[in-house]
Amino acid sequence: MKKEWPLWEVFIRGQHGLNHRHVGSLHAPDAEMAIKNARDVYTRRNEGVSIWVVESKHITASSPSERGPLFEPSNDKVYRHPTFFDIPDEVGHM
Amino acid sequence: MYAQMVKSTGEGVKDLKEMSPEERAFQERIDRGEKIEPKEWMPEGYRKTLIRQIGQHAHSEIVGQLPEGNWITRAPTLERKAILLAKVQDEAGHGLYLYCAAETLGVSRDELLEKLHSGNMKYSSIFNYPTLTWADIGAIGWLVDGAAIMNQVPLQRTSYGPYSRAMIRICKEESFHQRQGYDIMMKMAKGTPEQKEMAQDALNRFWYPSLMMFGPSDKDSVHSAQSMAWKIKINTNDELRQKFVDQTVPQAEYLGLTIPDENLAWNEEKGGYDFSEPDWSEFYEVLKGNGPCNKERLGARVKAWEDGAWFREGLMAHAEKQSAAKLAAE
Numbered sequence: 295m296k297k298e299w300p301l302w303e304v305f306i307r308g309q310h311g312l313n314h315r316h317v318g319s320l321h322a323p324d325a326e327m328a329i330k331n332a333r334d335v336y337t338r339r340n341e342g343v344s345i346w347v348v349e350s351k352h353i354t355a356s357s358p359s360e361r362g363p364l365f366e367p368s369n370d371k372v373y374r375h376p377t378f379f380d381i382p383d384e385v386g387h388m
Numbered sequence: 389m390y391a392q393m394v395k396s397t398g399e400g401v402k403d404l405k406e407m408s409p410e411e412r413a414f415q416e417r418i419d420r421g422e423k424i425e426p427k428e429w430m431p432e433g434y435r436k437t438l439i440r441q442i443g444q445h446a447h448s449e450i451v452g453q454l455p456e457g458n459w460i461t462r463a464p465t466l467e468r469k470a471i472l473l474a475k476v477q478d479e480a481g482h483g484l485y486l487y488c489a490a491e492t493l494g495v496s497r498d499e500l501l502e503k504l505h506s507g508n509m510k511y512s513s514i515f516n517y518p519t520l521t522w523a524d525i526g527a528i529g530w531l532v533d534g535a536a537i538m539n540q541v542p543l544q545r546t547s548y549g550p551y552s553r554a555m556i557r558i559c560k561e562e563s564f565h566q567r568q569g570y571d572i573m574m575k576m577a578k579g580t581p582e583q584k585e586m587a588q589d590a591l592n593r594f595w596y597p598s599l600m601m602f603g604p605s606d607k608d609s610v611h612s613a614q615s616m617a618w619k620i621k622i623n624t625n626d627e628l629r630q631k632f633v634d635q636t637v638p639q640a641e642y643l644g645l646t647i648p649d650e651n652l653a654w655n656e657e658k659g660g661y662d663f664s665e666p667d668w669s670e671f672y673e674v675l676k677g678n679g680p681c682n683k684e685r686l687g688a689r690v691k692a693w694e695d696g697a698w699f700r701e702g703l704m705a706h707a708e709k710q711s712a713a714k715l716a717a718e
């Protein structure tokens with residue numbers, strides 16, 4: 295069996311002013327073809343104004359088993375949210 | 389459905405108490421409605437069943453292009469041709485979303501295609517029927533995409549994240565498919581007597597194969613029970629078939645067409661129609677490869693794959709050469 299085309303992750307900016315968002319993946323021989331294929335596969339109905347592609351093997355992901363150590367430290371820092379502070383009504387909008 | 393008779397572990401659903409701690413934690417996440425993501429722990433049976441189901445679904449989208457593709461060059465107007473082309477292109481997209489979802493479970497695209505080509509993986513029985521007239525293109529959009537929607541809408545809530553996201557994307561596009569089919573049927577049904585007859589003939593031929601898409605009754609199947617516990621199947625085959633019939637009968641009445649079933653009757657008590665079962669022996673024959681177009685469909689897929697080999701390899705070789713040249717220049 296011959297070599298498969300590599301896998302690319304596709305990110306699309308839906309509208310001006312928004313972040314690129316991951317929408318899925320596809321196979322393509324190179325970056326240029328990946329963009330062309332992404333246009334056909336993921337933006338057939340005006341879903342985007344810009345496309346990023348990156349070869350999947352270049353993405354480093356946090357592992358699901360590290361979820362605790364990674365994210366729990368922020369759980370007990372409730373004072374990071376504005377609702378932690380009681381501001382009297384008389385003060386007005388803040 | 390697009391995935392018919394998918395086998396799970398075959399062992400039936402385990403009680404929470406019988407499960408290993410990992411399995412129990414997994415099942416409890418599913419019961420809470422959490423999504424399972426690719427790198428997370430999952431039972432081997434869940435992974436394998438999903439590969440079978442998503443793979444079969446992807447194959448159906450791809451093979452499903454063939455009966456409709458037959459009419460692209462013969463569409464009655466340029467507008468119909470453009471619409472059909474867009475619809476068939478969507479189906480290619482659906483296949484690609486689903487192959488990618490399956491690949492997150494650790495199977496490669498080439499492996500999936502090899503299994504389709506060797507007959508080890510199936511695609512939906514419905515695509516082994518021929519498209520003899522233009523009205524068949526109407527009947528397919530109306531009935532076949534209609535039946536697919538019945539199954540795909542609940543699957544948007546499936547437990548496996550990549551599958552669920554693919555389904556959400558697909559469902560957004562499907563209603564165009566069904567409407568363009570119904571639009572063709574309306575035109576034909578209101579046309580000349582010959583056109584109306586063509587529409588009726590298409591309904592006659594596609595009615596029972598559409599009912600077969602949901603698969604035989606699975607209310608007693610251990611596979612289905614396990615798949616439902618894992619939330620990779622949401623409704624029983626009979627529930628979906630009933631919903632499909634209840635939705636479709638008034639649509640046929642509006643067209644002035646007759647559903648080819650003498651036993652079709654409204655049942656006040658159950659709040660749905662009574663209807664005849666399709667001929668399940670025909671269904672099993674089609675699954676075995678003996679439907680009217682099985683050889684043609686699979687033959688077309690294998691030919692496309694083999695004829696495209698030089699092209700896939702050529703582009704890969706070019707890409708490798710380019711990146712080597714780029715590296716050397718740096």
Ligand SMILES: [Fe+2]
Nearest residue numbers: 449478479482
């Ligand atoms: Fe589709």
Ligand SMILES: [Fe+2]
Nearest residue numbers: 479533562565
């Ligand atoms: Fe469709």
